[in-house]
Amino acid sequence: MKIFLDSADIKEVKEAASWGAIDGVTTNPSLVAKENTDFFELLKEICETVDGPISMETTSLDAEGMVNEGRTFVKLHPNIIVKCPLTKEGLKATRALSSENIRVNVTLCFSANQALLAAKAGAYFISPFVGRLDDLGTEGMQLIQDIRQIYDNYQFETEILVASVRHPLHVLEAARIGADIVTIPFKVLDALVKHPLTDRGLDQFMKDWDKLPDSIKRPPSIDARS
Ligand code: G3P
Numbered sequence: 001m002k003i004f005l006d007s008a009d010i011k012e013v014k015e016a017a018s019w020g021a022i023d024g025v026t027t028n029p030s031l032v033a034k035e036n037t038d039f040f041e042l043l044k045e046i047c048e049t050v051d052g053p054i055s056m057e058t059t060s061l062d063a064e065g066m067v068n069e070g071r072t073f074v075k076l077h078p079n080i081i082v083k084c085p086l087t088k089e090g091l092k093a094t095r096a097l098s099s100e101n102i103r104v105n106v107t108l109c110f111s112a113n114q115a116l117l118a119a120k121a122g123a124y125f126i127s128p129f130v131g132r133l134d135d136l137g138t139e140g141m142q143l144i145q146d147i148r149q150i151y152d153n154y155q156f157e158t159e160i161l162v163a164s165v166r167h168p169l170h171v172l173e174a175a176r177i178g179a180d181i182v183t184i185p186f187k188v189l190d191a192l193v194k195h196p197l198t199d200r201g202l203d204q205f206m207k208d209w210d211k212l213p214d215s216i217k218r219p220p221s222i223d224a225r226s
Contacts, residue, residue, distance in 0.1 A: 001174065001175045001179060001180065001181065001182060002023040002024065002052075002180065002181040002182075003021060003022055003023055003171075003181070003182055003183075003184065003189070004022060004023060004024040004025055004026050004052070004053070004055075004161070004181055004182070004183035004184070005022045005024075005025050005026075005050075005183070005184065005185075005186065005189065006025075006026045006027075006031070006163065006165070006183040006184055006185050007025065007027070007031060007185060007186055008027040008031040008032045008034065008035050008042060008046070009031075009034070009035060009186070010035075010042065010045055010046065010049065012186040013025055013046055013049050013050060014049055015186070016186060016189055017049055017050050019193075021189060022050060022052070022189075023050075023052045023053075023181070024050060024052035024053040024054060024055075024079075024181070024183075025046050025050050025052070025053075025054050025055070026054075026055040026083075026105070026127070026161070026163065026183040027043065027046070027054075027055060027056060027057065027083075028055075028057045028083065028107065029057055029059055032057075040076060043056050043073075043076060043077075043080070044076055044077060047076065047077035047079050047080065048077075051079070052079060053079055053081045053103070053105075053125075054077065054079050054080055054081065055080075055081045055082075055083045055105045055107075055125070056073045056076075056080050056081070056082065056083060057082075057083035057084075057107065058070060058073075058082060058083065058084055058093070061087075061089060062089050063089040063090075063092035063093040063096065066082075066084050066089065066090065066093035066097075067093050067096045067097055069082070070082035070084070070093065070097045070102055070104070071097075071100075071102070074102050081103045081104070081105045081124060081125065082097055082102055082103065082104050082105070083104070083105045083106075083107050083127075084097075084104055084105075084106055084107070085106075085107055085108045086106050086107065086108050086109045086110075086114045086117075086118055090106060091106075091117055091118065091121045092121075094106055094118065094121040094122055094123055095121045095122055098121070098122030098123070098124070099122070103124035103125075104122070104123055104124055104125075105123070105124060105125035105126075105127055105161065106118040106121070106123040106125070106126050106127065107127040107129075107163070108127070108129065109126055109127055109128040109129065110128065110129060110132070110133060110143070111143070112143060112146035112147050112150055115128060115143075115146075115147040115150065115151075115158075115160075116150055118158065119151060119154075119156040119158040123158045124158065124159065125158065125159050125160075125161040125181070126147065126158050126159070126160055126161060127161045127162075127163040127183070128140070128143050128144060128147060128160070128162060128163065128164075129163050129164035130143065130144065130162055130163070130164050130165065130166075130170055130174075131164035131165060131166040131170070132164050133164075134166065140164070140170070141170065141173045141174070141177065144160065144162055144173070144174060144177050144179055145177050147160055148160060148177050148178055148179065159180035159181060160179045160180050160181070161179075161180065161181040161182075161183055162174040162179045162181065162182045162183070163182075163183050165182055165183065165184045165185070165188055166188070167188060167191070168188060168191050168192050170182070170184075170188075171184060171188070171192060
């Protein structure tokens with residue numbers, strides 16, 4: 001399963017990239033707005049930091065506007081994926097852009113029927129928002145299972161990009177279901193690394209090692225090896 005970072009914070013992107021942990025980045029207007037900086041400059045810097053799919057969201061509400069934005073976005077960098085919302089206009093834009101070989105990440109997906117329409121429109125990625133469904137008391141991960149079954153039934157090539165991830169269990173369940181990608185905020189990526197037994201074990205290794213005299217821990221001197 002591929003892991004994308006769901007962030008427009010270049011510091012988070014650079015840190016996550018330094019771990020070798022991420023295969024791409026997703027952004028959206030809310031995440032970009034938080035950075036309050038030049039949109040195209042920011043996305044270009046993200047593209048130059050992570051060599052993978054970088055999702056950049058349109059802000060038009062009509063298909064023509066989305067198509068024009070998408071054509072402009074992809075000139076920024078070959079790794080740009082155009083994000084369009086799962087609306088009628090978004091499906092029209094997806095159909096048009098995909099017919100021009102421009103890859104579209106269809107976002108704000110909340111039902112399997114929506115995901116079916118997105119695949120038929122030629123979506124490259126589908127982004128079901130599991131956390132927001134959980135927030136309503138419905139099972140977000142059930143949507144991922146349903147989409148996985150439907151896409152497999154009909155050999156749709158659209159990749160399932162699990163979004164609105166709130167915690168490590170979402171990541172684990174997405175991998176078990178066979179989602180293609182999860183996009184996760186930095187705080188969740190950070191939580192994936194941590195385990196108290198790792199910290200406790202490392203602490204004990206260091207304590208045991210520190211008990212040894214330095215004389216038996218030093219590497220042999222160069223001449224002793226010659
Ligand atoms: O990529 C979509 C994601 O950013 C939405 O997450 O937490 O706002 O539901 P959230």
